[in-house]
Amino acid sequence: MNAPLRTRIKFCGMTRAQDVALACELGVDAVGFVFAARSPRRLGVDQAAALRTHTMLFVDVVALVMDSPAELVREVIAQVRPTLLQFHGDEDAAFCRSFGLPYLKVIAMGEGGDAATQAKDHADASAFLLDSHARGAGGGTGRPFDWTRIPRDLGKPFLLAGGLGPDNVFDAIRDVHPWGVDVSSGIESAPGEKDAAKMRRFVEEVRRADSLRG
Numbered sequence: 001m002n003a004p005l006r007t008r009i010k011f012c013g014m015t016r017a018q019d020v021a022l023a024c025e026l027g028v029d030a031v032g033f034v035f036a037a038r039s040p041r042r043l044g045v046d047q048a049a050a051l052r053t054h055t056m057l058f059v060d061v062v063a064l065v066m067d068s069p070a071e072l073v074r075e076v077i078a079q080v081r082p083t084l085l086q087f088h089g090d091e092d093a094a095f096c097r098s099f100g101l102p103y104l105k106v107i108a109m110g111e112g113g114d115a116a117t118q119a120k121d122h123a124d125a126s127a128f129l130l131d132s133h134a135r136g137a138g139g140g141t142g143r144p145f146d147w148t149r150i151p152r153d154l155g156k157p158f159l160l161a162g163g164l165g166p167d168n169v170f171d172a173i174r175d176v177h178p179w180g181v182d183v184s185s186g187i188e189s190a191p192g193e194k195d196a197a198k199m200r201r202f203v204e205e206v207r208r209a210d211s212l213r214g
Contacts, residue, residue, distance in 0.1 A: 004157075007180060012064065014192075065086070103125055107130050127156050127157040160181050166198055
């Protein structure tokens with residue numbers, strides 16, 4: 001796929017109203033709320049529903065789940081009203097599409113990860129998110145993976161994740177040309193607590209990389 005003219009930005013692991021509001025003011029394309037049981041950024045459904053009221057028009061809300069019961073996913077959909085679902089575990093395609101919402105499927109690019117095979121298994125996904133964890137493990141490692149291992153064409157747009165931050169996102173966009181970038185720990189002062197200066201600089205570095213394309 002051709003490189004996009006504008007790199008989409010997703011801030012994930014949002015837990016505070018002021019961080020959601022600032023992300024929207026900075027012009028990010030999506031904010032992510034985490035419902036994975038093992039995550040330090042995990043939200044209750046009521047918490048996420050309250051945070052959703054601080055989003056702005058044209059900012060997507062992404063609900064991240066990981067091998068979660070269908071009942072929880074349906075509750076999140078009903079109360080949080082996400083734009084997209086993000087499946088981070090070993091969910092099969094039938095499960096992911098059963099909720100009737102567009103979805104991102106996370107592809108594990110860590111040890112033993114085979115991006116082409118995982119992508120083929122989820123042809124119904126709207127896009128893929130390439131992260132640095134091993135298959136069966138949680139994300140949020142804070143470490144990048146070897147970007148040269150990304151297949152030339154996954155058949156869908158993809159977001160690059162894993163160890164991104166203000167100091168390396170420019171290089172990531174220059175070298176990989178992803179459709180979008182996803183960041184969580186790279187813009188934090190503590191798990192779930194975003195750092196305003198890092199958020200601003202991350203967006204600035206993405207825009208700087210975009211300005212040099214072509």
